[in-house]
Amino acid sequence: MRCQTCNPGPGKFEAEPVETFLAFRAWLSGAADEEGTDWAFVRFPLTLDADDIADARDAGYCASCIDAAGHGLYGIGLEISEGGFVYGYPFKTRAEYESAVTYLRWCEARAEREEA
Numbered sequence: 383m384r385c386q387t388c389n390p391g392p393g394k395f396e397a398e399p400v401e402t403f404l405a406f407r408a409w410l411s412g413a414a415d416e417e418g419t420d421w422a423f424v425r426f427p428l429t430l431d432a433d434d435i436a437d438a439r440d441a442g443y444c445a446s447c448i449d450a451a452g453h454g455l456y457g458i459g460l461e462i463s464e465g466g467f468v469y470g471y472p473f474k475t476r477a478e479y480e481s482a483v484t485y486l487r488w489c490e491a492r493a494e495r496e497e498a
């Protein structure tokens with residue numbers, strides 16, 4: 383269920399849970415598990431520093447959601463849309479996560495073949 387206290391946006395994280403915001407930061411700082419041009423996968427738990435927490439608060443996320451970020455999840459897939467919005471797809475299990483990574487790798491390989 384979506385938190386009624388968090389209020390991210392408007393902007394690239396509009397309507398996204400705190401996991402999307404924090405995992406995107408982790409991606410930018412080189413902590414992605416797998417990455418392509420406009421997508422990445424980040425495993426939980428995330429290691430948050432004071433800046434991560436402060437910036438998440440500034441972005442409109444509430445303290446309890448920041449505290450609980452990633453609990454019960456194995457990881458998250460991130461996608462940057464053409465409009466610059468960031469979308470998150472959380473995965474509860476390692477199997478779900480890994481099959482999504484495999485699928486994205488396959489899509490990239492196919493796109494490369496089509497370009498060749």
Ligand SMILES: [Zn+2]
Nearest residue numbers: 385388444447
């Ligand atoms: Zn919240």
